[in-house]
Amino acid sequence: MNPNFSVHPNNFNSLMLFGLSLGNYALMYWANIFLARHLEIGEFDDFSVAVSTVTLLSTLATLGLEKYALRGISLFIERENWPRLRGFLRFSLRAILLFSLMLIGFISFGLKGFLAWQQADFHIAIALYTGFLPVIATCLFLIEVVTVYGQQILALALYRFFLPALFLLLLMLLKDMRIELTAASAVVCFGSAWCVTLLLMWITTQAARPSDLRHTPGENYRRKFWLRKSLPLLLSSLMMSILTSAGTIILQILHPSQATVAIYAIAMQTSALISLIGTSTNRYYLPMLVVLLERRDQRAIKHLLRKRLQLIVGFVAVFLTVIGIWGHEILDLFGPTFSQGYWALMISAGGTVFMTLFSDALYYLQFMGRNVTVIVLMSLFAACMVALSLHLGATHEATGVAIAYAAPTALLFCSLKLLANRHMHYYLSANAPNAPRL
Numbered sequence: 001m002n003p004n005f006s007v008h009p010n011n012f013n014s015l016m017l018f019g020l021s022l023g024n025y026a027l028m029y030w031a032n033i034f035l036a037r038h039l040e041i042g043e044f045d046d047f048s049v050a051v052s053t054v055t056l057l058s059t060l061a062t063l064g065l066e067k068y069a070l071r072g073i074s075l076f077i078e079r080e081n082w083p084r085l086r087g088f089l090r091f092s093l094r095a096i097l098l099f100s101l102m103l104i105g106f107i108s109f110g111l112k113g114f115l116a117w118q119q120a121d122f123h124i125a126i127a128l129y130t131g132f133l134p135v136i137a138t139c140l141f142l143i144e145v146v147t148v149y150g151q152q153i154l155a156l157a158l159y160r161f162f163l164p165a166l167f168l169l170l171l172m173l174l175k176d177m178r179i180e181l182t183a184a185s186a187v188v189c190f191g192s193a194w195c196v197t198l199l200l201m202w203i204t205t206q207a208a209r210p211s212d213l214r215h216t217p218g219e220n221y222r223r224k225f226w227l228r229k230s231l232p233l234l235l236s237s238l239m240m241s242i243l244t245s246a247g248t249i250i251l252q253i254l255h256p257s258q259a260t261v262a263i264y265a266i267a268m269q270t271s272a273l274i275s276l277i278g279t280s281t282n283r284y285y286l287p288m289l290v291v292l293l294e295r296r297d298q299r300a301i302k303h304l305l306r307k308r309l310q311l312i313v314g315f316v317a318v319f320l321t322v323i324g325i326w327g328h329e330i331l332d333l334f335g336p337t338f339s340q341g342y343w344a345l346m347i348s349a350g351g352t353v354f355m356t357l358f359s360d361a362l363y364y365l366q367f368m369g370r371n372v373t374v375i376v377l378m379s380l381f382a383a384c385m386v387a388l389s390l391h392l393g394a395t396h397e398a399t400g401v402a403i404a405y406a407a408p409t410a411l412l413f414c415s416l417k418l419l420a421n422r423h424m425h426y427y428l429s430a431n432a433p434n435a436p437r438l
Helices: 011-038 041-061 065-078 082-118 124-130 133-148 152-176 183-208 223-254 259-295 298-332 336-367 371-429
Strands: none
Touching: 011 041, 011 152, 011 259, 041 082, 041 124, 041 133, 041 183, 041 223, 041 259, 065 082, 065 133, 065 223, 065 259, 065 336, 082 124, 082 133, 082 223, 124 183, 133 152, 133 183, 152 183, 223 259, 223 336, 223 371, 259 298, 259 336, 259 371, 298 336, 336 371
């Protein structure tokens, strides 16, 4: 068992994770205000589309192995299976690096051909930021590794605080050095921040790894098994990325170089505060859930999920109150044009709230082997989101795409929560010896 890992949720640690999420939000918000005020609207659109595109690509590049790491590494440590853990880590890093390079090549040729076919300008910011894909994907994997090693706060400090702080610092240095600030230079700054974060994350991983792992030979014969287990998580992550990131790309196609793209991007980023809280708390609670399911500790499972929900509900209430009252003033920070996105902000926030409250249901169903159900539901609602975005985005611009995001997202996570509650009731009602194995 991992001596650094506890299955007892700690209020102080929960608050620390929230504080890091809030700090991340403030720093990235500051960076986007800075960019919105110093870039032409077309350049800011290019930056937003580049970030959205690479967000989708990074989901693919990790092959779902970073999500499987939350479950797999927790169980390897719990069972003290060090050869298998070492083999999993080595295989995952190699697979992520190789697939990232393949995606770079595919996007380089595909983007050039698509833009030539559309007779559109070449967006250099997308190409430049895609070049950092191996770094970003590897970093996303190591975040989960460090988390399961028992260093949740340190992992989140690097990802949620150090990364955006360094990005903002590099942007300021560009201005001080009187180097022209463009979408291309902005994504180079962001990519450089990812590189330094990866270096620190790697050092942290080596320092935090269990001592028994240091001189253990790896066990690689389960590579196909690990891929088979991670691919459902990849598909669900991809569907989630489509729900949250595809709207910006679709608006860029429908309304190229218009303010509506930037307005929607900022509305989504503003509503993302509450999703950051959900993500950070999931990273804290989910490894505990995996271990408790392995131990069949029914009372502890209920207590864990109840504490998570109580924590998030309070934050959700405060968040909705703040944006409801001061939403116009918040958007005005980016410039007078952005206050037009108030209703896009309120609508997208509604969908994000449901996602945040019930995101644990998604992982619970996957941990319990209900992958087909999860993927079918997520694919259905992601397809609805894309179809609605193409239709409503053409007529109602940013507000239309916000509706296209919020409605399917809310319905999806309500459905997942109902299914998870039903399965949990069955699982906890069954006798421990007869409970299905993970």
